[in-house]
Amino acid sequence: MTDTNRCIRRALVSVYDKTGIEELANAFIKAGTEVVSTGSTAKRLAELGVKVTAVEQVTGFPESLGGRVKTLDPHIHAGILADMTNPAQAEELKNLDIKPFDLVVVNLYPFADTVRSGASSADIIEKIDIGGPSMIRGAAKNSASVAVITDPAEYGLAARRVANGEGFSLKERRWLAAKAFETTAAYDATIAEWTRNHWQKPQTLNVNESTVSGEAENTQNAQLEDATKPKDTAMFPAHLTRTWDYAHGLRYGENPHQQASLYVDALDQTGFAHAQQLGGKPMSYNNYVDADAAWRAVWDFAPEIAVAVCKHNNPCGLAIGKTVAEAHLKAHACDPMSAYGGVIAANTTVTMEMAQNVRPIFTEVIVAPDYEPDALALLKAHKKNLRILKVAQRPHTDIQFRQIDGGILVQSIDRIDAPGDHTETWKLVSGEQADAKTLKDLEFAWRAIRCVKSNAVLLAHDEATVGIGMGQVNRVDSCHLAVERANTLADGANRSKGSVAASDAFFPFADGAETLIDAGVKAIVQPGGSIRDKEVIEAAQKRGITMYLTGTRHFFH
CATH class of the missing domain: 3.40.140.20 (AICAR transformylase, duplication domain)
Structure with missing residues (x-):
């Protein structure tokens, strides 16, 4: 024990998850701890033999509004927030006739579980805890005097420190406080994610209503578009408050010397x-x-x-x-x-x-x-x-994240849903219109190229890949690689001849397309958009090769 340890004489307990609370109840009984509690928690502790003071006896106000208001009262929060190492605050609390708490044990309504259960919006809203986070944050702020427990796995730890009279040291209380702030931050982030997805900004708030001295802003300035300002504030909010829950550890990361774990979306x-x-x-x-x-x-x-x-x-x-x-x-x-x-x-x-x-x-x-x-x-x-x-459901994530040093990049997921992903929008720039079978192969190749690392070139036949060139730093190397793989991995068969090809981005020079044409490719689909498109198209026209432009790119870095 150190001189920073504080014995636990009075505790506030209000928990949704009561798993293992029996050990804590026994410790309270053994130590003679004064316990203030709420609702079902008070009932359970009383059943276990704990002498419990109901929170309404402390506040002098009944639980109201269907349980929405229980602990939001100065008689509770002053007892949590009074820094008992500060003589002035200790004296003020005494003059207010409010007793301090040494331990706060609180966990929260299961908001994420309620969302995942498919509950109605009304039921989900009722599981947005207000009093619980307030008590946790108050106790965490006042870790100079109060220990806070938010995890049922730590009921046993709290029970031992109550029973032996040791309490917690300042360093321990600080650590518990940090964990408590992490708990409330994740809880609020989950709520923010759900509300952002379900309570989207109405059109009535998109009207420019700002005025200066009762007059409209300068018209020219009002019409200028700030390119750095997100158009979709639901996807790109001012503060990105997503949270993930720890699932389990992994043996190691990409390499044995790296540590790794899996986290899962709370909702x-x-x-x-x-x-x-x-x-x-x-x-x-x-x-x-x-x-x-x-x-x-x-x-x-x-x-x-x-x-x-x-x-x-x-x-x-x-x-x-x-x-x-x-x-x-x-x-x-x-x-x-x-x-x-x-x-x-x-x-x-x-x-x-x-x-x-x-x-x-x-x-x-x-x-x-x-x-x-x-x-x-x-x-x-x-x-x-x-x-x-x-896996129960097809991929349904809408947003992609990639961490960079000091920040994170966010983008919508690349899917085959752009206008240029549909064959009826493709522009024929060389050769004859593809027949039905060739067009099916071209469409297959175009869909397949989305998942190949850039620079990406892919050969296909009979709605199957026959050669893939991926991850090269120039497109002509990807073309050579796709052809080489097509013709060296199938017992000597020439699979490039009569195949179709897709490129995830435009050909910067004609040499890439010429490599494919020389290998016997009969049709090519590519985005177009190069300053040398004319040269590339002319190379295809010269050889009578069918070429379509999509106007859509599918880089995958």
Whole structure:
């Protein structure tokens, strides 16, 4: 014990989660601690033999408004906030005939749980705790005098310090206070996220109503658009107050010397981060990154049945099939060598036929919406290390975050939903109009290019990738790589001849397109927009190659 320890003579207890409160009750009884409590907490403590003073006996005011007002009273908050190391405040509290608290044990209404349960807006609003955060923040502010407990896992710790008369040292109270502020910050951030999504700014508040001395602002200034000001304040609020909850630790990060953990969205229980693992070893950091990329990729093709095989956050095969087994075989055939140790994602139920085809392939993760019972049994029996994930819902995240030193970048998720992503908007600039089969392959290639790291060039045939050039620092190298992979990974077959190609951004020079044309590509789709578009288009026209411009780019950095 140090000279900063404060014995716990009087405690305020108001908790929603009463798990383990029995140990704390026994400690109060043993130490003879004066306990002030509210509602159901007071009832439970009394049942456990604690002599409890109801909060209304302290405030002199009954619980009201259906429980909305219980502890919001100076007789409670002065007892929490009085710094008893300050003689003037201690004397003032005495003159007010208010007793100080040495311990505040509070946890909050389950707001996030209520949202996830699908409750009505009215029920969700009732779970916005007001008194609880006020008591927690008051106790945390006054850590010079008060210890605050917000986590049910620490009821036992508090019980031991109450029972032995030791209390908490100043350093311990400071740590508990920091944790308490973290709790209320996360709680408020969750509420802010929900309200931002459900209580959006009405048009009536978008009118420029500011005046100077009763006159409208200068018209020219009012019409000037500030390019740095966000147009969508729901997506880009003044303060980004998102929060994630700790789920579990990971063995390590991208490399063994890095530490890593998984955090999950407090308001979401259906996203990829909440995947149900049905078999295999625990997921690693890299497993999550690769599997998430594969999972996003296959849903770019819905409602068509699609399978992706990914490695190092890049596809080494993507395909559409009449069945999921066919789609998997076509995707795997793109690059069987790179598929070794990869991740497989399907956007439909994995069948026994697909599971039998996967069985001989060394695979780290497989993810799908569901599995046929016999398919799951086969995978679990014969691939004991294979991480088998079941995800309840297709990707639905709207916003993407990337941390940079000292800040964070925020953008809307890139999806296949821009005007140029629809074939009817494409502009034919060279060659003949593609026939129906070729156009289907071009559309497939364009959708597939979205999930390939830039600079990205992709060759496709029969709605399957046959060669992928990704992550190169110039586009012509990506073209060479796509052609090389198409023609060296299939037992000597010339897969580039008669294929179609997609590029995620324009060709800066004609050499990239010429590389593809020389390899036998019959049609190309690309965004256009280069200052040398004319040269690129002329190269295609010279060879009679069909070329479409989309006007839409899909960089993936």
